Amino acid sequence: xxxxxxxxxxxxxxxxxxxxxxxxxxxxxxxxxxxxxxxxxxxxxxxxxxxxxxxxxxxxxxxxxxxxxxxxxxxxxxxxxxxxxxxxxxxxxxxxxxxxxxxxxxxxxxxxxxxxxxxxxxxxxxxxxxxxxxxxxxxxxxxxxxxxxxxxxxxxxxxxxxxxxxxxxxxxxxxxxxxxxxxxxxxxxxxxxxxxxxxxxxxxxxxxxxxxxxxxxxxxxxxxxxxxxxxxxxxxxxxxxxxxxxxxxxxxxxxxxxxxxxxxxxxxxxxxxxxxxxxxxxxxxxxxxxxxxxxxxxxxxxxxxxxxxxxxxxxxxxxxxxxxxxxxxxxxxxxxxxxxxxxxxxxxxxxxxxxxxxxxxxxxxxxxxxxxxxxxxxxxxxxxxxxxxxxxxxxxxxxxxxxxxxxxxxxxxxxxxxxxxxxxxxxxxxxxxxxxxxxxxxxxxxxxxxxxxxxxxxxxxxxxxxxxxxxxxxxxxxxxxxxxxxxxxxxxxxxxxxxxxxxxxxxxxxxxxxxxxxxxxxxxxxxxxxxxxxxxxxxxxxxxxxxxxxxxxxxxxxxxxxxxxxxxxxxxxxxxxxxxx
Numbered sequence: 001x002x003x004x005x006x007x008x009x010x011x012x013x014x015x016x017x018x019x020x021x022x023x024x025x026x027x028x029x030x031x032x033x034x035x036x037x038x039x040x041x042x043x044x045x046x047x048x049x050x051x052x053x054x055x056x057x058x059x060x061x062x063x064x065x066x067x068x069x070x071x072x073x074x075x076x077x078x079x080x081x082x083x084x085x086x087x088x089x090x091x092x093x094x095x096x097x098x099x100x101x102x103x104x105x106x107x108x109x110x111x112x113x114x115x116x117x118x119x120x121x122x123x124x125x126x127x128x129x130x131x132x133x134x135x136x137x138x139x140x141x142x143x144x145x146x147x148x149x150x151x152x153x154x155x156x157x158x159x160x161x162x163x164x165x166x167x168x169x170x171x172x173x174x175x176x177x178x179x180x181x182x183x184x185x186x187x188x189x190x191x192x193x194x195x196x197x198x199x200x201x202x203x204x205x206x207x208x209x210x211x212x213x214x215x216x217x218x219x220x221x222x223x224x225x226x227x228x229x230x231x232x233x234x235x236x237x238x239x240x241x242x243x244x245x246x247x248x249x250x251x252x253x254x255x256x257x258x259x260x261x262x263x264x265x266x267x268x269x270x271x272x273x274x275x276x277x278x279x280x281x282x283x284x285x286x287x288x289x290x291x292x293x294x295x296x297x298x299x300x301x302x303x304x305x306x307x308x309x310x311x312x313x314x315x316x317x318x319x320x321x322x323x324x325x326x327x328x329x330x331x332x333x334x335x336x337x338x339x340x341x342x343x344x345x346x347x348x349x350x351x352x353x354x355x356x357x358x359x360x361x362x363x364x365x366x367x368x369x370x371x372x373x374x375x376x377x378x379x380x381x382x383x384x385x386x387x388x389x390x391x392x393x394x395x396x397x398x399x400x401x402x403x404x405x406x407x408x409x410x411x412x413x414x415x416x417x418x419x420x421x422x423x424x425x426x427x428x429x430x431x432x433x434x435x436x437x438x439x440x441x442x443x444x445x446x447x448x449x450x451x452x453x454x455x456x457x458x459x460x461x462x463x464x465x466x467x468x469x470x471x472x473x474x475x476x477x478x479x480x481x482x483x484x485x486x487x488x489x490x491x492x493x494x495x496x497x498x499x500x501x502x503x504x505x506x507x508x509x510x511x512x513x514x515x516x517x518x519x520x521x522x523x524x525x526x527x528x529x530x531x532x533x534x535x536x537x538x539x540x541x542x543x544x545x546x547x548x549x550x551x552x553x554x555x556x557x558x559x560x561x562x563x564x565x566x567x568x569x570x571x572x573x574x575x576x577x578x579x580x581x
Contacts, residue, residue, distance in 0.1 A: 002088040003174055008129050011174050012122045013191040015184040020197055022178045027196035032416040035423075036194070043115035044092055047148050048078050051093055051111070080134075086171070087133040094134065095146075110134055110145045117150040117294045124158050128167050131160040151295075187219075188212040194416060209233050215394040217258050225258075237262035256386040264389040270458065270475045271389040278383060278459045282340035283307060284452065285373065288444040289345075289353045290418050290437060298324055298353055299422065301331050302441035304449055305338065313445065315438045325361040335370035343377040346397045346448050351379060380452060388458060401447030404454060413440045539568065 011018035020027070052060045059075035077094040093111040110130045114123050124147070131142040143161040148154070177184060188205055189212070192198045205213050209232040211222050230236050240259035254273050264271045283305065290300035301316040314334060316327035335341045345351070354374050364370035381395065392399040398414070410417075418437055425433040458475060493499055545564075550557055573580050 001178075002083060002086055003171060003178070005089050005126060005129060007174065007178070008170070009122070009126060011170060011177070012125060014187070014189060014195065015177060016186055016201060017191075017195060017197055018174060019177055019180075019183045025197075028199050030194060030196045030198060031412060031420060032194045033196050035420050039115045039423075040113075044113040047113035047153065048093055050153065051148075052076060052078065082133050082137040084133060084136040086175075087129070087136060089130050089133040091130045091134060105138075105140045108134060108138065108140055108142050110142065112145070112147050114147055114149040119147060119149055119156065123147060123149075125163060125167060125170070127158055128160040128163040132164065132167060186210060186212070187222075188215070193414070211236065213393045214258055214261060215396075216256065216261070221258065233262045234266060237266045254386045257389075261389050264391045265393065267476070268391045270391065272458055272475060272477050273387055273389075276383070276387045276459060278378075278455055280342050280344070280378070280452075280456070282342040283338045284449070285335065285338065285341045285343050286445045286448045286452065287343050287345040287350055287377075288441055288448065289350055290422070290441055291349075291353070292419060292422060295321075296356075297321055298327075298357065300437060300441050301327055302438070302445050303331070303334065304442065304445035305334075305341075306449065307338075313442050315441065317434070317438070324357075328357045328361045332364045332370045335364075335373050336368060338369065341369055341373040343373045344380060344448065344452055345377060346379070346451070347381045348379065351377070380448065380455065384455065388455065397444060397447055397451070400451055404447075404450050406443070406447040406450055408443050409439055410436060413443070540573065 007018055007022050010021040055076045058073060060078065061074040061076070062078050075096055077096070078092070080091045080094045082089055082091065091110050092113050095109040095111065097107040097109065099106055110127065112123070112127045112130060116123075127145045127147055131145050134140075135142045141161075143159065145158045145160045147156045147158060149156065186201060186204055186208070188201060188210070192201060195201075204210075211217060211225060211231060211233060213233055225231075225236060230239065236259050238259075240257060240263050245254075257273075260271055260273070286304040286306070288302045289298055290302075291298045297318075299318040303314050305312040305314070316330050318324050318327045335343075343354075354377060358364075358374070364374065381397075384390075384395065390400050390403060392403050398408075413436075418440060421433045421437050424430070425437070493502070548558065
């Protein structure tokens with residue numbers, strides 16, 4: 001069975017999706033995936049029409065026979081279906097350029113239409129797939145292709161021959177994957193949020209307690225745990241052991257512990273590492289931004305200002321690109337009116353936003369409150385990383401906020417759904433869509449405020465004296481300053497002797513039961529006295545100096561005899577194997 005572009009595209013995203021697509025399985029409808037599919041179809045239809053307008057009707061054909069590329073008068077083919085033994089595809093458009101040389105085959109240039117303004121490697125590989133399928137059917141080498149993309153219908157030429165090696169490796173992997181009777185190992189990845197099989201895969205991963213549920217774990221780290229026989233979140237949670245950090249690295253940041261994240265999930269408690277402090281001396285301003293990443297357009301800035309008197313919410317909306325600068329300056333004017341504003345956001349998206357907007361539309365006045373707030377903006381996601389572990393599989397604001405009790409008015413609200421709402425609003429101008437976006441943005445700001453207050457409470461707890469406050473928040477401290485009992489789970493047995501044995505297992509024999517290495521007198525008494533043996537250099541040559549007959553200075557004969565004195569001289573000796581003293 002030949003490989004289709006649908007199966008090939010699925011393989012670029014996820015092996016499981018490729019396997020399911022090859023079996024013809026249909027997943028639950030994903031709003032974003034369906035929207036992307038409809039946008040591509042609409043863009044493809046309009047792009048093909050724009051392209052056919054450049055040729056005369058006699059030169060255009062829809063799916064012409066391609067047994068002989070030199071036959072016929074067509075110059076442009078639309079929706080050209082090709083099928084070989086290994087590959088099959090329906091190419092969006094193929095341009096045929098007759099050769100100027102006699103009996104030489106015509107040049108075929110496949111064209112693909114992509115509605116996105118920014119292309120990625122997958123788009124180029126799909127074009128290379130079309131070129132390879134066309135080449136196998138026609139027997140003509142196809143080395144160049146075109147991608148028409150974006151709002152401005154930009155045309156990009158792609159050297160498909162340079163991608164042939166990588167393409168054939170992928171096709172070989174797909175062939176092996178499709179021919180197998182068993183599905184590949186289930187692994188959740190970033191593509192899951194825009195996949196129609198998301199609910200199915202998520203349910204199976206939860207049932208298996210798979211390690212890929214921990215979104216921060218890389219593939220390399222996951223394989224390393226697999227090599228140790230650790231395949232589930234529960235298993236990895238038992239591997240956490242707090243270590244005493246050396247003095248030379250105590251001032252450096254603690255590394256991220258996947259085992260501690262798994263332990264927090266298993267115990268359903270927040271785990272804190274170290275004594276990190278978050279100080280917010282000023283007026284907190286919780287910031288959240290909505291944008292169209294494909295265009296690089298920031299169209300909505302939402303802030304939630306926590307003043308002593310009340311909580312104020314502000315939204316700055318841009319209808320188009322021209323309004324982007326206006327909402328930026330309105331945002332800066334709002335910061336100037338506050339006393340010592342402190343910007344708080346979650347993630348690097350807002351960090352990039354502040355930097356780009358300052359470059360595009362100007363920085364705030366040096367020394368102003370707005371300039372100081374932007375310079376010292378607090379990225380709460382960066383602060384939480386490796387310090388505070390919430391019992392959630394991911395560290396997204398949605399997951400942590402939901403665990404803290406925050407709710408969104410629209411259950412399907414997400415960053416991808418906001419893109420759909422914005423694009424639909426641009427076409428229809430429906431005020432309800434704009435209202436959904438503004439509410440979603442402000443609810444994110446509220447979730448950020450709840451998370452910030454929780455973090456401040458966690459930083460205010462003392463590990464030794466605030467056990468009651470920690471219990472109220474469901475917090476455990478995962479450092480080595482606490483009792484070593486934290487390393488072991490509570491053991492209970494109907495046999496009393498087993499309780500004694502288990503209690504003995506918690507002893508630190510090195511310091512609590514064996515004193516040889518800690519007591520100075522015992523250590524001195526048991527130390528083995530070893531005398532240092534001096535290495536004696538053997539004399540390998542004797543040289544006898546004859547008696548002096550005359551004085552080497554004045555030349556007279558000596559009037560008395562002097563006794564001989566021995567002296568050992570160290571010199572370099574050359575031998576077969578090198579130099580020795």
